[in-house]
Amino acid sequence: MSIPKKSILSEYSDNSYFCDSFSKKIAYNNQSAIxxxxxxxxxTPTWIAFLMSMRNSVVSKLGLKDLGGLQDIPRDKLASEYAVGERVGIFTLVSSTENEVVLEDCDKHLDVRVSFLIEPEGETAIIHANTVVHVNNVFGKVYMFFVTPFHKIIVPSSLRGLGQA
Incomplete structure (x- = not known):
């Protein structure tokens, strides 16, 4: 699925090496995108945490940074306390509005941006998990060759953890 036009990442996806979007309808209680x-x-399911741990172990030997785990967020910090430029788990916060949060991780091999866009529909909402990757060199392409199949399993599985509509 392509990045929704309403997403901040829509234009950023132009000329990207990889982009996708997965969606899920959830019960909506005015929660913010962050x-x-x-x-x-x-x-984060245990098997995803395990895969991230394996990824970190392998890529750190190849000169890439150990990102930690998606679940590595302080439990006592409120969503409203995060500031642009701050780490939020494995990502850095780029922007945050009520309806979309944009996070990124960049290195010399690739630039990754993800967003979570909320489209409210009364007591329900559609959540779009968007990913855009720009590669900077051949190593970034090789990395994406191995990561892409896992990404296409991990993102939909992560969305399944959200409350059903």
């Missing part, structure tokens, strides 16, 4: 992301991160 609250949705924090809920997803805090409910």
């Amino acid at each position: 609250e949705v992301f924090l809920e997803i991160a805090s409910q």
